[in-house]
Amino acid sequence: MTQKDITFVADFLTEHFNEAPELYNRKGKYFNVERVGQYLKDEDDDLVSPPNTEGNQWFNFLKDSTHLKESPLLFPYYPEKSLHFVKRQMEGVIDQCLQKPADVIGKSVHQAVCMSLYKISQSEDSTPQLFKLPFLWNDKTSNLHYVLFTMLENSVSKIHILRRHTDTSRSVSNGILAVEFGNFLNNTISESSDSRCYSCLDAHFYDDETVTVVLKESVQQEGKERVLAQLPLS
Numbered sequence: 001m002t003q004k005d006i007t008f009v010a011d012f013l014t015e016h017f018n019e020a021p022e023l024y025n026r027k028g029k030y031f032n033v034e035r036v037g038q039y040l041k042d043e044d045d046d047l048v049s050p051p052n053t054e055g056n057q058w059f060n061f062l063k064d065s066t067h068l069k070e071s072p073l074l075f076p077y078y079p080e081k082s083l084h085f086v087k088r089q090m091e092g093v094i095d096q097c098l099q100k101p102a103d104v105i106g107k108s109v110h111q112a113v114c115m116s117l118y119k120i121s122q123s124e125d126s127t128p129q130l131f132k133l134p135f136l137w138n139d140k141t142s143n144l145h146y147v148l149f150t151m152l153e154n155s156v157s158k159i160h161i162l163r164r165h166t167d168t169s170r171s172v173s174n175g176i177l178a179v180e181f182g183n184f185l186n187n188t189i190s191e192s193s194d195s196r197c198y199s200c201l202d203a204h205f206y207d208d209e210t211v212t213v214v215l216k217e218s219v220q221q222e223g224k225e226r227v228l229a230q231l232p233l234s
Contacts, residue, residue: 042084050080112168115176118151137205143167148203148211157181159200159213161233179231181215198227209233 038047053059059077062068075093078086118130130152137146147162158178165172181198198215206212215227 039083041082043082044085046080047082053079112164113175115162133200133203135204137208138166139208141208144172146205148205150200150203157197157199157218159203159211161211181213201226206230 038049062074068074075090078089120130132150132152133148135148137148138144139146143166145164145166149160149162150158151160158180160176160178162176163172164175181200197218199218201214201216203211203213209232211231211233213229213231215229217225217227
């Protein structure tokens with residue numbers, strides 16, 4: 001804080017929060033905080049005590065700048081209005097800015113493909129969460145979209161990779177496939193299939209050719225092993 005700021009605060013406290021013994025026997029407020037409270041009132045009336053902007057560095061800067069003075073990028077200042085009024089004005093401008101892109105994007109979106117991932121019983125009261133860890137990746141070099149996800153229940157050891165071309169009129173081979181980790185870290189084929197079984201905790205694309213996965217040992221025991229693996233997409 002500058003010395004000017006400290007002086008301003010000190011003057012404010014001296015002027016509005018000094019003791020007023022003559023008001024002690026009255027009902028209501030002892031102190032005059034109208035200069036603060038006026039900014040928080042949710043009404044469109046002008047401020048009772050508008051701020052003095054004389055000497056304000058920002059206003060002086062704008063006044064002396066021919067390019068910024070009328071710039072549409074600067075939100076207009078309402079020195080006579082409360083913060084609630086300014087908030088409503090800003091929300092209106094933001095809604096107006098977002099409405100046109102929302103309309104254009106909404107009209108341009110259409111279903112390219114439909115895949116059935118799983119079925120659930122209609123009699124169940126609540127739908128279980130079977131779809132987990134969706135992670136999106138866009139390979140701009142090959143114009144391909146990827147989605148990584150896992151399915152819960154009986155396939156926690158698998159990670160699914162969905163691949164689509166950015167041009168919806170074109171298709172790619174192996175549009176969706178699953179990679180099963182299972183016991184692939186076993187040192188020998190003679191090891192029990194249950195001794196080193198792994199499930200996927202998380203998965204992200206590292207780059208266009210590599211997928212990073214965090215694996216967890218599925219055996220119910222203390223000190224479960226965690227593995228960070230880099231898998232080539234090929």
